Amino acid sequence: MKQNKIHYRMVITILAIYIAIIAGTIRSYDKTAPIHPTMQSLINGTWAEQTENYLQEHIGFHDVLFRIKSNTDLFIGEKMVQGVYITDDMLLEKLYSDDIPAPSESAEPVNEFYEDTGIPTYFILVPSASEIYRTKLPANAINAEQKNRIQQIYMETVNGIHCVDAYNILSSLKDNYIYYRTDTRWTCCGAYYVYQSAIQKMGFTPVSFQKYVISHMSTEFRGNLYEKTLYHEVRADVLDRYRNESGAQITSVIAYDANGQAENRGNRLYDTSALTTNNQYQYYLGKPCQKLVIRTNIDNGKKLLVYKDSFADCVIPFLVHHYHEICIINLEQTGMDFTTSADTAGYTHALFLCSMSNWENLIQ
Amino acid sequence: MYLSSFTFIVLILPVMLSAYYLIPVKWKNGFLLCCSILVYGWGNPFRLLYPLACIFYDYGIGLLLERMQKRKRLSVAILAFSALVQIASMTMLRAMVQGRTGFLFPFGIAVYMLQGLGYLIGIYRRRHMASVKFVNVALYVFMFPIVYAGPLITYLEYEEQLSKRPCNIIQLSSGLELFVRGLAEKVILADTFGYIFRELRQTGQMSMLTAWLTTLSFSMYIYFELLGYSEMARGLGKCFGFQFPKNFSHPFFTSSITAFLQSWNITLLLWFQTNFRYFLFSRFEKKWQKYGFLILTWALIGAWYGIEIQFMLWGICMGILLSIEQIAGLDRLFMEENARKKRYVFGLIYTAILQQFSFVLLFADNLTEAGAIWKSMLSFGNGIADQTGFYFFTSYIALLLLGLYVATDLFQNITERISVTPIGQKLAECKPLVHGLLFLFCLASMLYGERMTELWLKI
Structure with a gap:
């Protein structure tokens, strides 16, 4: 009799878990997720994969379950969650050392661009935080090196x-x-x-730090590493806006999507509506688009062409004080294909600004 | 679809189980076959082509063999021919699968190939009749939980269960219990060990610590992967009223290679013993023939695991070690009951070391790599420890100990002794709660981290 009771209890426990999980999954059902089957996707397996991925991300009580797992991992001694090292005051992305392209390969796109167009070209590769803050990583952590690799790529660029x-x-x-x-x-x-250092090389005087009025636009910014780890112990970030009242005024901002469709964003660079969403970083340049053209009231006739990843988003507001027009090409959307993405004629300078890890990923 | 995927656990399993318990008894077998087809062909119906062809083939040849029973020579010829066709097609498919993932290629080919072949050999040996019911053959060859990693069963045991099996709350509860345990072994232990193994293997020059950790994590990975899937299969089988045999019984921490192999993939060994030995073993009387045959059997078992030459080599090594142990009587010498403590401990160490060395063959890409790892395991040439080894050692020591605890029967005695005390009985009442929590933790573990599936493309 007692045995039977345990059997009933076992079934009821599992059933209760099922009901909770399924109810939670239905409640958080996301209509926009691409899990509607088509004949093609049913046959070639993509639909099955999409459903699995959807469930993995949207299962009921996802965040609770996620925290149970990550906290247990951290408790037993692992210092990393989903490829992100957890330290006391910072989340640091792990840098992988497999499938790294050769330095000459990494420098080639820029070399080709320069040789084709002849536009004075500036190249900035930004190291990851986990390279700069190497000492903060957990003891013996395995992390690929970037400093020397950046140097090697720079050496491979043409005069x-x-x-x-x-x-x-x-x-x-x-x-x-x-x-x-x-x-x-x-x-x-x-x-x-x-x-500051780059603009001097480009022949301008940088706007001094004192001229900027800094305002905190958000003190509750939790970025992509938080999204990956859901680790709450690290303090939230502050999103700043650097305002230079005496600087240039923006006259128009036009965004183009992959089909060349233009969207006039008025004369506002910042997107305040992003501050209330999950993706606060989009505050700087608004929704990512393939091409963004910014015009200012500076009448020097100088035009800048920027090839960038999202690292450059917060640099652009500094650059607008020096150019009449800035055309920004989002490499994350176009890939390394420079010829089709923009007409390069008439530009004074070209700037390649990308984080090292993104750049190497894009090369592959 | 893998049994450890959200799609199966959250979407398919609850619907399947409730439907199974609601439909009338006579539909249950047909329903199970439909489930098998659904689960196997999920996302890619083309994958079903090969197994379905196999089922029709086995069914037809089975009936043919039954008819030809009086003509001994002809039936041997038919059996040999059909075995050849199956083995050749399996090898071909496996060679095609190599290096590719998923699309048309079926997985678990080796498992249902053996099931089908066992069925035919059984008819030839007149251990059972050929089944006229197609569903029975189809379900035997191709029932979904066992397609992945066994356990293999004989048709004789299975046929009885097909016509009559219990279907009640006790079956369901103990089935779920087993399933949850199997799932935990797969997603908590196997996947993590698989991840450690993959990370460690990328280290170019391995230090001694790293080399040992690599093989240790691989052996834990492959063990828990196979064990997890076998246990899930047994659990699901129980939910459906079947009684499948155990496939593993604590193969680590044994005192001889013989004991290790006897508790590793038990049903596979049993299959080879009953079906393969029958034809050849009785004809060998001389000692060297016997041992030669033993080595051959193990070479085939090795080849069953994968198409690469190292798998067969692993099998041959195991066969040789077994022969040596049997000739020298080592297995009995080291047995716990017979041996004095010192001898027993020596046996444990000797087995553990040989085990780890042999596993290198299963994961190395080629013999040169295997040689390099063996060298690192034995010499200080690349240092005792390096950063990678040290990081993983400190990060996962707790998990490694947990894995060793689950994989060995070291503490089996303690748990058994506790279970008869009043406290133990009280604890037994908490079983549902413990398994519920374990199930939740399994779901949590599936949210991120590695999903190791490479092995399934090989088997």
């Missing part, structure tokens, strides 16, 4: 391409708030110092 050594600038400012604690990207502060 005439100006490379900016972001590593040295940033590592000398290590003690400042130059990288977000919960995001892979750098802060406006980190970006400013690299901008």
Whole structure:
């Protein structure tokens, strides 16, 4: 009799878990997720894969379950969650050393661009926070090296391409708030110092730090590393806006999507509506688009072409004070194909600004 | 679809189980076959082509063999021919699968090939009749939980269960219990060990610590992967009223290679013993023939695991070690009951070391790599420990100990002794709660981390 009772209890326990999980999954059902089957996707297995991925991300009580797992992992001694090292005051992305392209391969796209167009070209590869803050990583942590690799890529560039050594600038400012604690990207502060050095090479005088009025647009920013780990113990980040009242005024911002469809964003660079969403980082340049053209009231006739990943988003507001027009190509959407993405005629300068890890991923 | 996927556990399993318990008895077998087809062909119906062809083939040849029973020579010829066709097609498919993932290629080919072949040999040996019911053959060859990693069963045991099996709350509860345990072994232990193994293997020059950790994590990975899937299969089988045999019985921490192999993939060994030995073993009387045959059997078992030459080599090594142990009587010498403590401990160490060395063959890409790892395991050439080894050692020592605890029967005695005390009985009442929590933790573990599936493309 007693045995029977245990059997009933076992079935009821599992059943209760099922009901809770399934109810939770139905409640958080996301209509926009691409799990509607088509004949093609049913046959070639993509639908099955999508359903599995959907369930993995949207299963009922996802966050609770996730925290149970990550906290147990951390408890038993693992110092990493989903490829992110957890330290006391920062989340640091793990850098992998497999499938790294050769330096000459990494430099080739920029070389080709310069040789084809002849536009004075500037090249900035930004190291990851886990390279700058190597000492903060857990003991014996395995992390690929970036400093020398960046140097090697710079060495492979042809004469005439100006490379900016972001590593040295940033590592000398290590003690400042130059990288977000919960995001892979750098802060406006980190970006400013690299901008300062780059813009001098481009022949302008940088706007001095004192001229900027800094306002905290959000003090509750949790970035992509938080999304990956859901680790709450690291303090939330601050999103800053650097305002230079005496600087240039933006006259128009036009975004183009992959089909060349234009969207007029008025004369506002910042997207305040992003601050209320999950993706607060989009505050800087708005929704990612393939091409963004910014015009200012500066009448020097100078035009800048920027090839960038999301690292550059917070650099652009500094650059607008020097150019009449800035055309920004999002490499994350176009890939390494420079010829079709923009007409290069008439530009004074070209700037390649990308994080080292993104750049190498894109090369592959 | 893998049994350890959300799609199966959250979507399919609850619907399947409730439907199974609601439909009338006479539909149950047909329903199970439909489930098997659904689970196997999920996301890619083309994958079903080969197994379905196999089932029709086995069914037809089975009936033919039954008819030809009086003509001994002809039936031997038919059997040999059909075995050849199956083995050749399996080898071909496996060679095609190599290096590719998923699409048309079926997995678990080796498992249902053996099941089908066992069925035919059984008819030839007149251990059972050929089944006229197609569903029975189809379900025997191709029932979904066992397609992945066994356990293999004989048709004789199975046929009885097909016509009559219990279907009640006790079956369901103990089935779920087993399933949850199997799932935990797969997603908590196997996947993590698989991850450690893969990370460690990328280290170019291995230090001694790293080399040992690599083989240890691989052996834990492959053990828990196979064990997890076998246990899940047994659990699901129980939910459906079947009684499948155990496939593993604590193969680590044994005192001889013989004992290790007897508790490793038991049903596979049993299959080879009953079906393969029958033809050849009785004809061998001389000692060297016997041992030669033993080595041959193990070479085939090795080849069953995978198409690469190292698998067969692993089998041959195991066969040789077994022969040596049997000739020298080592297995009995080291047995716990017979041996004095010192001898027993020596046996344990000797087996553990040989085990680890042999596992290198199963994961190395080629013999040169295996040689390099063996060298690192034995010499200080690349240092005693390096950063990678040290990091994983400190990060996963707790898990490694847990894995060793589950994999050995070291503490079996303690648990058994506790279970008869009043406290133990009280604890037994908490079983549902413990398994519920374990199930939740399994779901949590599936949210991120590695899903190791490479092994399934090989088997």
